[in-house]
Amino acid sequence: MKTYRVAILGCRARGIQGGQAYHAHPRTEIVGLCDLVQERLDEMGEMFDVDARFTDLDEMIEQTQPDVVAIPTGTEFHHELALRVLEHGVNIDIEKPLCTSLDQADEVVAKAKEKDVEIAVHHQGRVGAGVVAAHKAYTEGRIGKLLYLYTRDKGYYGGLGIMNIATHKVNTMLKFAGHVRSVSAVATTDGRLIQPEDVVTSPLGMGTIAGEYITATLQFDNDVTGGLLQHRLPRNDTKLSAIELFGTEGRMIVRWEAAWALPHPHYIPGEGKDVWEPIDPIVPEGFNPDDDASLDEYCYVDEYVRALDEGRPHECNGAEGLHVLEVLMGVFESAAYGKRVALPQERRSHPLLQWRKENGLGEPDPVRRDFREWYVDEDRRLGRA
Ligand SMILES: NC(=O)c1ccc[n+]([C@@H]2O[C@H](COP(=O)([O-])OP(=O)(O)OC[C@H]3O[C@@H](n4cnc5c(N)ncnc54)[C@H](O)[C@@H]3O)[C@@H](O)[C@H]2O)c1
Structure with missing residues (x-):
């Protein structure tokens, strides 16, 4: 069974919470981290024992070749960052809400379609236990x-x-x-x-x-x-x-x-x-339950693993x-x-x-x-x- 390679773009609270689930799940591995702030990058790198740390997202994707890039950044940056990541032809896990307006969200969804990759929007509650x-x-x-x-x-x-x-x-x-x-x-x-x-x-x-x-x-x-x-x-x-x-x-x-x-x-x-x-x-x-990952975050990652295995969209697509x-x-x-x-x-x-x-x-x-x-x-x- 394939282990999915996950890179995380954004090392603040949401990056850490999602990271705990990707770290805990036996079918996902965190292969790279990116943040503009070196201190946050190092803190999360130590936490999950990840040495591949980057301040440039394109470099992270080129060097680590992930299956999924998680984008737990402020919503005002989703549009720009999602388009940049999707250009690499990689699946994304983007925080909610998808964007701040429909015209932006339309572009993100169209780009994923053009590149034939999946979008999961991080509404973990919908797949919660x-x-x-x-x-x-x-x-x-x-x-x-x-x-x-x-x-x-x-x-x-x-x-x-x-x-x-x-x-x-x-x-x-x-x-x-x-x-x-x-x-x-x-x-x-x-x-x-x-x-x-x-x-x-x-x-x-x-x-x-x-x-x-x-x-x-x-x-x-x-x-x-x-x-x-x-x-x-x-x-x-x-x-x-x-x-x-x-x-x-x-x-x-x-x-x-x-x-x-x-x-x-x-x-x-x-x-x-x-x-x-x-x-x-x-x-x-x-x-x-003894791992750091919360149950709903784990459920959300588990759904992504099953969706990718089955070649179908995440339920929160x-x-x-x-x-x-x-x-x-x-x-x-x-x-x-x-x-x-x-x-x-x-x-x-x-x-x-x-x-x-x-x-x-x-x-x-x-x-x-x-x-x-x-x-x-x-x-x-x-x-x-
Ligand atoms: N699913 C949930 O339950 C839940 C809960 C709370 C927040 N959220 C969502 O999480 C998102 C994150 O919000 P936040 O305010 O914590 O984010 P934030 O922007 O404050 O933090 C994100 C991190 O990303 C980094 N970053 C930003 N742009 C970058 C770039 N171009 N390259 C590299 N790193 C970059 C920042 O330096 C920062 O460390 C929001 O969309 C919010 O709605 C979701």
Whole structure:
């Protein structure tokens, strides 16, 4: 059985977390590392015992001949770096979201097609042990026919949450509900509907965003309706981050690592029918909880190994990553223009930049990248500080 050679471009937190899984998996080997900052390169090189360290990505690829290049860099760099890496005709594993706009993502997907290689977008939750188990239970009829599903964020500023967290959630929703045909959304900032002036540059390099509080309805295939809440909360709470599915026979709560089912579609409190039954996670063979790799990262790498063995796309492939971005851009467009947006969109430029342009405004100002500092500036813009 082939061992896949993996090179990692970007040696900060996400590079390390992905690297732990590539290091732990018996069928993948880290053969090269690249970062512009020598200190990070050396730290990660020591961690995984990799001597092939580079500050130039082309040199890394030419010298190490990887099967996969992981690109765990800030989202604002995905477009440029993915195109550069794909030019070498190598498969990629790119962090989520795929890009900051549809026109950029289209180019990345087209380049992979031209070079006949695969894109995996790092939405590890969709192939996580809890989600896989819930999906198996669902396909076996545990909650009957899916009627609707909804998800909420852990509390980021709405527009940031859309790019940063909803990207994961929407991708997992696709696994259960199929593709999204249209999006209707409402976004408010400071208690009023967003205005072109409320379109701002995102912290964390996530492109252009708008809305502190975003509520969206997604129309999926087969008459399934999805709800998406991205509301700014006083503080983030990871426990809020889950997907709930409502079927004709029962309900499910799904998180990456765990899932629960309620064997009734509805219940009246006090009737004793409100007991959520845990669903056993499906853990890939070979996962060792004593390794540093997290279970969902390991599942994601395991899926890439199986996909490459079988000559098929990763479940979190470029086409799915592109569709997720269509949903996210659809949310912004619908909220800005106050209308339902049919997918896929014909216009591929960023809808919020278009909206500003039509209202005589240029691109929003650059911002501080750190999201806590960004919150201070945004509150000041809104006259709160
Ligand atoms: N999947 C998840 O659960 C998850 C969680 C958090 C963040 N993310 C994503 O991870 C990504 C990484 O975000 P970040 O803010 O940590 O990234 P970052 O840009 O701060 O860090 C990436 C590293 O890449 C290096 N780098 C950048 N350009 C380079 C180049 N041209 N050549 C070599 N090295 C280069 C930087 O020096 C840095 O060390 C984002 O897309 C984010 O959305 C994913």
